[in-house]
Amino acid sequence: MDGFHHGATLYAQANGLGLAPDSTTQATLKAAIDCVGTGLHSGQRVSLTLRPAPVDHGIVFRRRDLGLDIPARFDHVADTRLCTVLAHPEAPQARVATIEHLMAAFAATGVTNALVEIDGQELPIHDGSAQNFIFLIDCAGTVAQEAPRPAIAVMRPVRVEGEDGAFAELTPSHALAGLEAEVAIEFAAPAIGAQSLALPLTGAAIRQELAAARTFCLLQEVEAMQAAGLARGGSLDNAVVVDNDRILNPAGLRMEREFVRHKMLDVAGDLALAGVTIHATLRARKPGHALNNQLLRALFADPANWRQVEGTRPLDLARPKRALA
Ligand SMILES: [Zn+2]
Structure with a gap:
């Protein structure tokens, strides 16, 4: 079973959900939060941590096991056959797969800046939808940042x-x-x-x-x-x-x-x-x-x-x- 760390839930209920950023402002998480799960294609068990990030940082994936950062950008997409896979621009064997549902969760919650740490090659699939990622982000809470979005x-x-x-x-x-x-x-x-x-x-x-x-x-x-x-x-x-x-x-x-x-x-x-x-x-x-x-x-x-x-x-x-x- 996938496990979520629920410690931040009460905090989010008290502080987070009412302060959703509007769609023109950059936003990040109020606090770090993590979960574990299994990759759909690899079957590999991974742990994932979402961390707040500063203005203009964007969404960046960090392969904790390799010490490499991979920005979540369309020009870093390396494979699209079964899912969307990003690769490090200078170390193409360093990849992170099945990112699309987490990216949709960021879009749903208005988060534009975050560091996503992962200790394997594929994000957890959870139930095959984006709702567990949204739940996770809601638990961490989101905060508007003082800069417009591009x-x-x-x-x-x-x-x-x-x-x-x-x-x-x-x-x-x-x-x-x-x-x-x-x-x-x-x-x-x-x-x-x-x-x-x-x-x-x-x-x-x-x-x-x-x-x-x-x-x-x-x-x-x-x-x-x-x-x-x-x-x-x-x-x-x-x-x-x-x-x-x-x-x-x-x-x-x-x-x-x-x-x-x-x-x-x-x-x-x-x-x-x-x-x-x-x-x-x-x-x-x-x-x-x-x-x-x-x-x-x-x-x-x-x-x-x-x-x-x-x-x-x-x-x-x-x-x-x-x-x-
Ligand atoms: Zn999908």
Whole structure:
């Protein structure tokens, strides 16, 4: 079983939850907090500590066992086949995998600056959703910092395409209201079928509409992955498993359209690797970690695609890789 350290809970209830930062201010944790759990693909047991960090620090992963820091940025993404994997820019064998649900939890709680220490190569999967990470952050509490977040507005359409009609695109929106997202999926398995969802990707919406939605996979994929030595930590406790028209989890789904909600949660986590608030309309069909990352790379490949929003922190794409401690 995964264990949480509940010592900070009462403190958070007394002080934390009412002081959520607004969406234009940088924010960090009030206190450090930790948990343990098992990686979905590695099956490895890891312990994780979330620590407060100063203004303009961003989210940085620290491989405690290697003494290396890996900034949570889209240009450090090294693999997207099963999950989103970051690698150290100068030591590419130093990786941290399955970061997307924690990144979505940071987006949900408004945390922009944190140090995430981990003593292994993959984050705990917990129940396959983001809600345990949000619980952890709520227990630590969050605090607004006296600096605006960097924010950009998308100025012209940016589109990337994958196989079988998959695409993701950003287009300019009239209001500076963050990401207005619309996601559609389509699976041959009748238990999933075609689902779509449109939502503003605000912290509140991620928390209320997406956070509890679990990772899912098809039974034949699980069998193939486990034969290849992957999904070693996978079970019905941390994923919805679908066999054609059946959901194998005894308790069924947690919420209606759980599948597309989880895909949108992944989009929110992967796009948080921009490190900035993006004002745009986002449309995606059959999105995945690869497409989500390609979208950010395409957005930032040309400075004419976006402009900095007035009064916000300038975006420094060329800022030096953070020095190692
Ligand atoms: Zn996911």
